[in-house]
Structures are given as structure tokens and as C-alpha cells.
Amino acid sequence: MKLTKTSKIGILVVLCLTLLIWGINFLKGRDIFRTEKVFYARYKNVGGLAATTLVTLNGLKIGYVREIYFAEDLSGDLIVKIAIHNNFPLPEGTSAQIASSDLLGSKVVKINLGKSAKLLHANDTLSSQMDADIMQQVNEQIAPIKAKAERLIENLDSIVGAASKILNSESQRNITGSFRQINLTMTNLEKISANLNDVITGQKKNLGLTISNLSEITGNLKDNSGKLGHIVDNFSTISDSLTKLQLNNTINRINGTVSNLSTVLSKIDTANGTLGLLINDSRLYQNINYTTENLNRLLVDFRQNPKRYVHFSAIDFGREINATPPSETQSSDNVTFRVQLLSSSTPVSLTSPVFKGLEEVFESKSGDKYYYLTAAESSYNKVRTILNKAQGAFPEAFLKSYKNGKEISLKKALKMNKK
Numbered sequence: 001m002k003l004t005k006t007s008k009i010g011i012l013v014v015l016c017l018t019l020l021i022w023g024i025n026f027l028k029g030r031d032i033f034r035t036e037k038v039f040y041a042r043y044k045n046v047g048g049l050a051a052t053t054l055v056t057l058n059g060l061k062i063g064y065v066r067e068i069y070f071a072e073d074l075s076g077d078l079i080v081k082i083a084i085h086n087n088f089p090l091p092e093g094t095s096a097q098i099a100s101s102d103l104l105g106s107k108v109v110k111i112n113l114g115k116s117a118k119l120l121h122a123n124d125t126l127s128s129q130m131d132a133d134i135m136q137q138v139n140e141q142i143a144p145i146k147a148k149a150e151r152l153i154e155n156l157d158s159i160v161g162a163a164s165k166i167l168n169s170e171s172q173r174n175i176t177g178s179f180r181q182i183n184l185t186m187t188n189l190e191k192i193s194a195n196l197n198d199v200i201t202g203q204k205k206n207l208g209l210t211i212s213n214l215s216e217i218t219g220n221l222k223d224n225s226g227k228l229g230h231i232v233d234n235f236s237t238i239s240d241s242l243t244k245l246q247l248n249n250t251i252n253r254i255n256g257t258v259s260n261l262s263t264v265l266s267k268i269d270t271a272n273g274t275l276g277l278l279i280n281d282s283r284l285y286q287n288i289n290y291t292t293e294n295l296n297r298l299l300v301d302f303r304q305n306p307k308r309y310v311h312f313s314a315i316d317f318g319r320e321i322n323a324t325p326p327s328e329t330q331s332s333d334n335v336t337f338r339v340q341l342l343s344s345s346t347p348v349s350l351t352s353p354v355f356k357g358l359e360e361v362f363e364s365k366s367g368d369k370y371y372y373l374t375a376a377e378s379s380y381n382k383v384r385t386i387l388n389k390a391q392g393a394f395p396e397a398f399l400k401s402y403k404n405g406k407e408i409s410l411k412k413a414l415k416m417n418k419k
Helices: 005-027 134-166 169-202 204-223 225-244 247-269 274-280 282-304 380-390 410-418
Strands: 036-043 054-057 060-070 078-085 095-100 107-112 125-130 335-344 361-366 369-374 398-403 406-408
Touching (some): 036 095, 054 078, 078 107, 335 380, 335 410, 369 380, 398 410
Parallel strands (some): 036 125, 054 107, 095 125
Antiparallel strands (some): 036 078, 054 060, 335 369, 361 369, 398 406
16 A cells, blocks of 8 residues: 555654654653653642652652642642652652752652551642751751851950950059069068078077977976876876765765656646645635635724624623624615626626526616626625625625615615614
8 A cells, every 4th residue: 555645744743743742741751651640749838849850769760740839728838749650659658858959959859658558549648848958958057156156256355355454554554563562572571581590590599498498398207207107096096086985876866856856846837736736726826815805805894893793891791702793683674785796888698607606696787887786685694605605706796785775885784784
């Protein structure tokens, strides 16, 4: 079959187009005769990465960057489309790392394989990594050296400043003065050493006499060593005599006496015994105080009403003198006695524990004061007993007398009580 000229031209055009397409893709690093898998990686910054950039695994080319475009979510992130040859399976966890391939800053995408048993499928997204570029690495290496150099320059500046201050005219004068003082000190030391030499030379005879006296003293001690031994023996005898005096027993007896005294004092302090109660029991003091007050009241009453206690006559008919209070007599029904226990500006409950032991207590108010009294008694002796009992809890308690319910003086009530 003979091809026409037109057919030959068509076949030639197809071959040329095929070669053109293959050449263009070859220049892009794409082999149209080999199957590929496409994966994606997302980066904040690709650092100058371009399409057709090689994709390597352990230094071996396994693909290329097909396309780079912005993400559709308008976040500014860049999506890198990576084409991998079909005979390089990638496990899950594989990452795509943008790194520099040479000192000029050319980029390459390094594939770091994951360790999972599962494989990635086409159009899956790889995790992304970004290496620092050459400038960043250089800056990271030079930054510590730069900081040290800056500190060194600052220290040198401080040293130069200090040196300039030291080497100024005033400091030089001070240094010169210091050296002058050192020279004067050395001169004085030489004079002192010369004076000491003169003193030693002049006192050489005295020093010889002192040494001679010390030699005589040591000789005397050597000659009198026997006497010194006798003195030591005498001291030993005296110490033996002191030991025979049984000082330990005497000291033990003194310690026993002190211990007994301490025991007695502790008993007194703990109110154990009569003397301890006398010192520590406050009730004894109160009872003595109450007794003294009652005795004082008795003396006052005896002075005011002597006839109540002593009966006497100008002519003694042989009658006995009665020195005791008259027996309990009943006064007229109109005279009564009460014991006023206390007065207060605020009311006190009649059931209060302060009134414990008293049979009946009554409250009376006069003005702003509240008065608390016992029940009315017509017998003076009985009301005196109540008073003595009440003064244990109410030291300020006293007697009050009434006639027909009206308060009268105690003296007048006692006179009426005798009738």
C-alpha cells in the first residue's frame, strides 16, 4: 500500500507533536510514559519552591512537584501537588520536607517514610516539614559568636575606660605620691631596725644578767627538789585528811535536808496541810475578813446598846450580870426585820444561783435601783442568824427594820423590841 503525500505529512505532524509534548513534559521532569500517584502537602511558606522541583527519597529521585497553588479556604496556605512514581509505595505517617539541595539555595522535597504498616492512597495528604534555609542556619551558628563578640567589645571598652581614668594626670600624681610614701615607710623601717640594733647592743649586758638569773633560779629549783617533794607530800596528807572528814556524807545530809524542805514547800504550795490551806485557801481569808467585820459590827452595837449585853446596878444585891444577849423575845406585831442582800441598777432574777441557800428573797424598786431583801422576821436573833449566813455570799449585807411596813432606825426598833 502506497502512502500518499498527505498521509506522510499527517504522520510526520503527529510524530512531531508527540515529540514536542514528550519534550516539554521531559523538561518539566514528567515522564508521560510512566504512571504516577498524586499526593498533596500543605505549607505556610514554601520558601521559593517551584513546580518541577525534584522529590527525592534518600537522595534518589522518585517524583516531582507538579503544581503549587493557594488553598481554597483563603487562609493563605499553599498546597503543593506532588507526583510520585507508582513503584514507590508510601506508608502512613510519611512527611514531605522542603530542604535546600545546595549552597545556592536550590530547593528539593525530601520524603521521610513513616513506620506504619498501612499504605497511603493516591490524593492523600502528607504531613509537611520545612528546613531552615542557608541564611537561617548561618545566622543560628553566628548568633552566639556575635553575642560573645559584643560582650568582649563591651569588656574591652570598660577596661579602656578604667585605664584612661587611671592614667590621667591626677591618678599619675596619686601613684607618684604612693611611691613616695612607700619610700618614706622603707626609710622609717631602716631607722627602726637601726634603733633596735642599738637597744640590743646597749642592753646586751642586762640580757646576759637575766639569763644568768634564770640559770640560778633553775639551779635553786633543782637543789630544793626534795623540799618541793615534801611540800607535795604535805598537800597529799591534807587532801587525805579532808577525805576522812566524810564531806560526801555531810553534803548528802545537806542535800537530804534541802530535799525535805522542798517537799514541805511543795506541800504548802499545793494546799496540803494546815499551813498550805492557810496560805492558799482564799475562803479562809474571806472568813477571817467576815469574822472581823461581824466583830466590828458587834462592838459598834455593844457601844451603842450596852444594856442589851450587860445589866448592872449601883447596888449589888447578889444578882448575876448577864453578858449575853437577851433570849429571843417576840416584839410587837408592828416591828419586823429584814436583811438587805444587795442593790443593783439592773434587775436580778430571783432564781439566780447567787441567792442559793436563802429561803425567800424579795425584790423592791426605789427610783432606778433594785433592792433584794429576805423575808420579814419579827425575831431579832433569827434575823441576825440569817444575816450571818448571808454575809458569806453578800459581804455588804445589813439589817433593816420596819414598823407597820415603814422603815425605821435599827436602834429604835430594838428599843421597841424590848418593851
